[in-house]
Amino acid sequence: MPETRTIRVEALSRVEGEGALNIRLRDGTIENVQLNIYEPPRFFEALLRGRPLEEVPDITARICGICPVAYQMSSVHALEAALGIGISPEIRRLRRLLYCGEWIESHALHIHFLHAPDFLGYESGIAMAADHPLEVRRGLRLKKHGNQLLEVLGGRAIHPVNVAVGGFYRAPRREELAALIPDFEWGLEAAVDMTRWLAGLPFPEFTRPYEMVALSHPDEYPFNEGDVASTAGYTIRVSEYERRFEELHVSHSTALQSQRTETAGCYFVGPLARVNLCRDRLSPAARRLADDIIGFETPCLNPYKSIIARGLEVVHVYEEALSILRDYRPFQPARIAFTHRAGEGCAATEAPRGLIYHRYRVNAEGLVEFAKIVPPTSQNQKQIEDDLKAYLPSIMAEPDNRVAELCERLVRNYDPCISCSTHFLKLHWDRR
Amino acid sequence: MVANPWLSHTVRIAKITDEIPGVATYDLEFVDPVQNGSYRFLPGQFNMLYLPGVGESAISLSAHPDSRGRWAHTIRVAGNVTQTLARLGTGATLGLRGPFGSSWPIAKYHGWDVVFVAGGIGLPPLRPAIYHVLDHRADYGRVTLVYGARSPDTLMYPREYDRWKAAGIEVQTTVDRATPDWKGNVGTVTVVLDRLPLARPDRTVLFTCGPDVMMHFTARSALQRGLTAEQVWLSAERNMQCAVGLCGHCQLGPEFICKDGPVFRYDRLAPFFRVEGL
Amino acid sequence: MTYRPKLAVFKFASCDGCQLSLLDAEDRLLDVAGAVDIAYFLEATSRVVPGPYDVALVEGSITTPHDAERIREVRRQSKFLMTIGACATAGGIQALRNWADTSEYLKVVYARPEYIRTLATSTAIADHVPVDFELRGCPINHHQLVEVIAALVAGRRPRTPGHSVCLDCKRRGTVCIAVAKGTPCLGPVTQSGCGAICPAYDRGCYGCYGPVGQANVTSLADHYVNAGTSPQQLVPLLRNFNGYAPEFRKESERLAR
Amino acid sequence: MPAAFLEKCQLQTLFDALRGDGYQVVGPTVSQDAIVYDEIRTVDDLPRGWTDVQEPGKYRLERREDDALFGYVVGPHSWKKYLFPPLTTVAAADRTDAGWAMSTPAAAVPRYAFVGVRACELAAIRVQDRVFLEGPYVDPIYKARREATLIVAVNCTQAAATCFCTSMNTGPRCTAGFDLALTELPAGFIVEAGSDRGTALAARLPLREAGEQDLAQADEVRERAVNDIQRRMNTDGIRDLLLGNLEHPRWNELATRCLSCTNCTMVCPTCFCTSVTEVSDLQGDHVERQRHWDSCFNLDFSYMNGGLVRNNVRSRYRQWLTHKLASWIDQFGSSGCVGCGRCITWCPVGIDLTEEVAAIRETAS
Ligand SMILES: Cc1cc2nc3c(=O)[nH]c(=O)nc-3n(C[C@H](O)[C@H](O)[C@H](O)COP(=O)(O)OP(=O)(O)OC[C@H]3O[C@@H](n4cnc5c(N)ncnc54)[C@H](O)[C@@H]3O)c2cc1C
Ligand code: SF4
Ligand code: SF4
Numbered sequence A: 001m002p003e004t005r006t007i008r009v010e011a012l013s014r015v016e017g018e019g020a021l022n023i024r025l026r027d028g029t030i031e032n033v034q035l036n037i038y039e040p041p042r043f044f045e046a047l048l049r050g051r052p053l054e055e056v057p058d059i060t061a062r063i064c065g066i067c068p069v070a071y072q073m074s075s076v077h078a079l080e081a082a083l084g085i086g087i088s089p090e091i092r093r094l095r096r097l098l099y100c101g102e103w104i105e106s107h108a109l110h111i112h113f114l115h116a117p118d119f120l121g122y123e124s125g126i127a128m129a130a131d132h133p134l135e136v137r138r139g140l141r142l143k144k145h146g147n148q149l150l151e152v153l154g155g156r157a158i159h160p161v162n163v164a165v166g167g168f169y170r171a172p173r174r175e176e177l178a179a180l181i182p183d184f185e186w187g188l189e190a191a192v193d194m195t196r197w198l199a200g201l202p203f204p205e206f207t208r209p210y211e212m213v214a215l216s217h218p219d220e221y222p223f224n225e226g227d228v229a230s231t232a233g234y235t236i237r238v239s240e241y242e243r244r245f246e247e248l249h250v251s252h253s254t255a256l257q258s259q260r261t262e263t264a265g266c267y268f269v270g271p272l273a274r275v276n277l278c279r280d281r282l283s284p285a286a287r288r289l290a291d292d293i294i295g296f297e298t299p300c301l302n303p304y305k306s307i308i309a310r311g312l313e314v315v316h317v318y319e320e321a322l323s324i325l326r327d328y329r330p331f332q333p334a335r336i337a338f339t340h341r342a343g344e345g346c347a348a349t350e351a352p353r354g355l356i357y358h359r360y361r362v363n364a365e366g367l368v369e370f371a372k373i374v375p376p377t378s379q380n381q382k383q384i385e386d387d388l389k390a391y392l393p394s395i396m397a398e399p400d401n402r403v404a405e406l407c408e409r410l411v412r413n414y415d416p417c418i419s420c421s422t423h424f425l426k427l428h429w430d431r432r
Numbered sequence B: 001m002v003a004n005p006w007l008s009h010t011v012r013i014a015k016i017t018d019e020i021p022g023v024a025t026y027d028l029e030f031v032d033p034v035q036n037g038s039y040r041f042l043p044g045q046f047n048m049l050y051l052p053g054v055g056e057s058a059i060s061l062s063a064h065p066d067s068r069g070r071w072a073h074t075i076r077v078a079g080n081v082t083q084t085l086a087r088l089g090t091g092a093t094l095g096l097r098g099p100f101g102s103s104w105p106i107a108k109y110h111g112w113d114v115v116f117v118a119g120g121i122g123l124p125p126l127r128p129a130i131y132h133v134l135d136h137r138a139d140y141g142r143v144t145l146v147y148g149a150r151s152p153d154t155l156m157y158p159r160e161y162d163r164w165k166a167a168g169i170e171v172q173t174t175v176d177r178a179t180p181d182w183k184g185n186v187g188t189v190t191v192v193l194d195r196l197p198l199a200r201p202d203r204t205v206l207f208t209c210g211p212d213v214m215m216h217f218t219a220r221s222a223l224q225r226g227l228t229a230e231q232v233w234l235s236a237e238r239n240m241q242c243a244v245g246l247c248g249h250c251q252l253g254p255e256f257i258c259k260d261g262p263v264f265r266y267d268r269l270a271p272f273f274r275v276e277g278l
Numbered sequence C: 001m002t003y004r005p006k007l008a009v010f011k012f013a014s015c016d017g018c019q020l021s022l023l024d025a026e027d028r029l030l031d032v033a034g035a036v037d038i039a040y041f042l043e044a045t046s047r048v049v050p051g052p053y054d055v056a057l058v059e060g061s062i063t064t065p066h067d068a069e070r071i072r073e074v075r076r077q078s079k080f081l082m083t084i085g086a087c088a089t090a091g092g093i094q095a096l097r098n099w100a101d102t103s104e105y106l107k108v109v110y111a112r113p114e115y116i117r118t119l120a121t122s123t124a125i126a127d128h129v130p131v132d133f134e135l136r137g138c139p140i141n142h143h144q145l146v147e148v149i150a151a152l153v154a155g156r157r158p159r160t161p162g163h164s165v166c167l168d169c170k171r172r173g174t175v176c177i178a179v180a181k182g183t184p185c186l187g188p189v190t191q192s193g194c195g196a197i198c199p200a201y202d203r204g205c206y207g208c209y210g211p212v213g214q215a216n217v218t219s220l221a222d223h224y225v226n227a228g229t230s231p232q233q234l235v236p237l238l239r240n241f242n243g244y245a246p247e248f249r250k251e252s253e254r255l256a257r
Numbered sequence D: 001m002p003a004a005f006l007e008k009c010q011l012q013t014l015f016d017a018l019r020g021d022g023y024q025v026v027g028p029t030v031s032q033d034a035i036v037y038d039e040i041r042t043v044d045d046l047p048r049g050w051t052d053v054q055e056p057g058k059y060r061l062e063r064r065e066d067d068a069l070f071g072y073v074v075g076p077h078s079w080k081k082y083l084f085p086p087l088t089t090v091a092a093a094d095r096t097d098a099g100w101a102m103s104t105p106a107a108a109v110p111r112y113a114f115v116g117v118r119a120c121e122l123a124a125i126r127v128q129d130r131v132f133l134e135g136p137y138v139d140p141i142y143k144a145r146r147e148a149t150l151i152v153a154v155n156c157t158q159a160a161a162t163c164f165c166t167s168m169n170t171g172p173r174c175t176a177g178f179d180l181a182l183t184e185l186p187a188g189f190i191v192e193a194g195s196d197r198g199t200a201l202a203a204r205l206p207l208r209e210a211g212e213q214d215l216a217q218a219d220e221v222r223e224r225a226v227n228d229i230q231r232r233m234n235t236d237g238i239r240d241l242l243l244g245n246l247e248h249p250r251w252n253e254l255a256t257r258c259l260s261c262t263n264c265t266m267v268c269p270t271c272f273c274t275s276v277t278e279v280s281d282l283q284g285d286h287v288e289r290q291r292h293w294d295s296c297f298n299l300d301f302s303y304m305n306g307g308l309v310r311n312n313v314r315s316r317y318r319q320w321l322t323h324k325l326a327s328w329i330d331q332f333g334s335s336g337c338v339g340c341g342r343c344i345t346w347c348p349v350g351i352d353l354t355e356e357v358a359a360i361r362e363t364a365s
């Protein structure tokens, strides 16, 4: 009689959105590993059809409450490409600043509330606060800075209202931004301290031969623009993205999964990919920290160390945000005027949790005819399953609940944001 | 400096007396002894009772008008403030501003027959006036209290009726829903009022407090019985925030219930009372 | 001991933004965590305490047969059930499917529609089970959320004002953009809660907090149409995150005719 | 003080004098596509060369042909935002071992100099004085701010299509209630003092005596404003007209148009309604009572345990109109309306109270 052992995490915790994990072992060998995303489908790509293109950033924001800016930025860039709009350097800087806000907020949240508790053995950041009050309070303060920046630039932190195709509805007043500078100066130092703390966490020895993919820009750390670069050695234009990467609707009842078109292999997006690929474009303080203080070695192929990459990125965005804040002057126009025309355009930006790709076709009336949205988590999903398959043999001896717990931790490395159910499926439970 | 009309004074709950389910009488005393010594009010006036963080409510004084040192309020649990208050015990503190508003001009009617008509929680605001009559019984002619409640067990202050009767006040209670052992009147207060012998309608004054509808029909009945609108007094109720005529909430036509009322002579309110949505 | 309600957070079809709002109350988060017993909140903690719960915060709309079942169980387990956000209160942006053919939507998005189990509609929680309190917004406002929690702890009714966005514009000194610029703005018929941010950012309100009580949407729409906005522009404005709220829905359907 | 003349290029001396006396100068500026009241430092902050065009439900800024500094009428803001701020803390409570300790939060009283106050606005301030200062209870916040405020009025030289101050006897000429009043002419300002404070202030300005020609010109431009006013409201017996027609069918008809959005009450310079909210920390140990502008158009405004008194738009619109124009007279001895027209312009659907009153009058019972 072959012995079947099924391990299930029915609801992943401390991830954004809802997912489950199904592992089936038969006679000690892995039969199946599924990261199931049971987020109900919300059909964004379909419901965008026929909507005025001006509304797209408001609607795509609602794909994900954790990284709405990433969706807004990717969609406005893609639509601007479709309409042939060139934005001004001032608008571009302000958009980077907005992205800084989201990165700080999202990274601080993930680090302190979702991820670090794993390394220190807590069920939550709130529980961790009892023993590590300074770290958690510092983390909350950083997180708040991110939100404050989003509030000034976007009106509110979740689903900001100020992002428009062509720019912003209103450019902030100088005093509004200048008021943030003292906090950000404090935050920059706090972020350095935080990252040193993170670098000292106990990391499992676990590495994989990842192909890492991130945007890459010659002069900047990638947020909003660049080519798509891979540690496999190639760099492509964003317009070629869909040729290199494809989405599959897999039968074993999970979300659409991205994979490399040629190899059907998986790939890795997110902070660790970015740091590996763009380390030299980190801000001076972040580079100094990586090089001299914590001695962060790249390429780093240990997914647990994503938390350090996140820390380095927090330092980077504080420094970049500060320089934008200090130099800011209100400008006109806040939004480039445009006329409707038929066209198609795509864009990729870097959400806190990785590369995000959008493509739209619009008609001459200014209505959306077609939308395609590839969120970061659908790109990492196959990689996560692959990691789990590689990891399981080493922990198979543990009891089920321990296996489940360890697997969940591995998943959290990716900061998966699975509420972005542009096209995720409901799971068929395997209840055998 | 002008006094801050929103500033409450701290009072302590000295005693709680349960009346009927959901209604209790709170004897309050000021924490500041000087204030406790000097506070005075007139029958029909109200205080704003304040529970910090919860809110403020207008509550009539139901105390004896000559009370000293303790100020009774009879309060029905209705919502936020009153519910939270009901969870407090003796010794707890809260805020009080007042007294506010106009009063029952009972002392002006020496020599008159007096009819009090109360409904439900409308009796407490009338009680100070009843106490006044008790103390000055000889100054008045025939005195009647018509009091209606939903059911026999929701009649307020039953333990006092004997004393009131003994002092020569006719107490006529009536209920909407009788219990098997109920021997008294059944029906609205106006049913009782309509049957009430009025020896000298031109020298009878009527004071009423209760739900708007009840007061409306009471006034109508009084007018039919030969009283004029000038002989009818009622206590009106509206949402109140400031109690000093500055917030605008309690308007009823041209009146601010808080400072022009709550006690009005009926002729003044008649054109506006019961206009839907006013 | 003060009352420390056992709190659970449940998610249905949504973007997570509303439950994230709780974590966005940074300054008060640890206080909140002290004031309530967070018994089930997957996004924030691995600790899972089984029901029943004193308070359930429910995010998201009902879009699948399984969720239609699950919400009943949540209701059974919860003494006080509060919906948070436009998805849970009005069906959310995904309720746009209610005017469309869901099988078409499926084909647009999925290569293999047969794998998907979904309902033809996205509906509010109150369409399925009784709801004790609705906190509006897309997303909800974390100050309001903390206020509601504070109220529950204190055992009083929460204070979430029910006035229009206009009042908040006026309090913050924002000039009416409908009047001064002719920008169609839903503020006059939208419930406050957001702090009137859109007009302060030079754009019309797009109704995140849903229709204000007794909203006279028809009068406003007629006025905008008379002033030159086409019904085709107004329909999508009304049909977004709260598009399936009765007052917005009725008007968008009237305009669409 | 006889009328004097201030050269246009010398207007800054007025601002400097006011600032020198410790006043925060507030006045008209262009912002958000409208003329709004805000802090001003120099003459350049004034809406030079701008005018406003108003009609029911519509307001637009337009360029003037000249460089007039006060060549417009009233905008969406009124001075009540300074004298009666939209949000103030009126009381506080702290939990102590001995129970609740109540207090009045200390608030700094700003010293404002209002520049550019119009006749209808002087009248509106006068109306609010009656509400907040002259009844049995005084609002300490209003009182402190009001006493610390200096007023530089400006006579209107034009009117908007929504103005009807002549019907309300409130303008367009500033007659009382100011410290200084200006009339703008192309070359400068006719300056009149209306108080001792104003006379003393004027004495420190580089004024010259106004010539006969200047005065004649001033009369002419002020007359222009009078002639500009097209809108009328017949106020004969208006109290009894409105309070006697509480069941008029027009209220039902209004309910189909009015949004109950509160805009008319918010922009009205005399509306004074407020609500108080408790604001506390999560433990509830420190509580502040915040008073904020409210409006009779709000559903909760008339809430009483168990229901709403004004539970439909009809009754809420009726409350606004009858209070403003009728019961206000009982309460405060004057109309609550000064004819500034703001509620007409800023009603998103352009409901015009003068038209409503006329309609009721036409078919009054
Ligand atoms: C002049 C006057 C005298 C009163 N005397 C008494 C009395 O002696 N005994 C008694 O039990 N009740 C009395 N009431 C009614 C009492 O004020 C309300 O029942 C109470 O305010 C309800 O408050 P709540 O917070 O418990 O209810 P909620 O329903 O939670 O109300 C919230 C708030 O709305 C306001 N509000 C609600 N209902 C009323 C109302 N009917 N009148 C005024 N404001 C209201 C209050 O500010 C209240 O705190 C009187 C009312 C008035 C106007
Ligand atoms: S019209 Fe309404 S808001 Fe204005 S003062 Fe009167 S009651 Fe208050
Ligand atoms: S009612 Fe209208 S016209 Fe009259 S003072 Fe108020 S805003 Fe001005």
Ligand code: SF4
Residues within 6 Å of the ligand: D257, D258, D259, D260, D261, D262, D263, D264, D265, D297, D346, D347, D348, D349, D350, D351
């Ligand atoms: S009259 Fe106009 S401004 Fe006033 S509440 Fe009605 S719609 Fe709003």
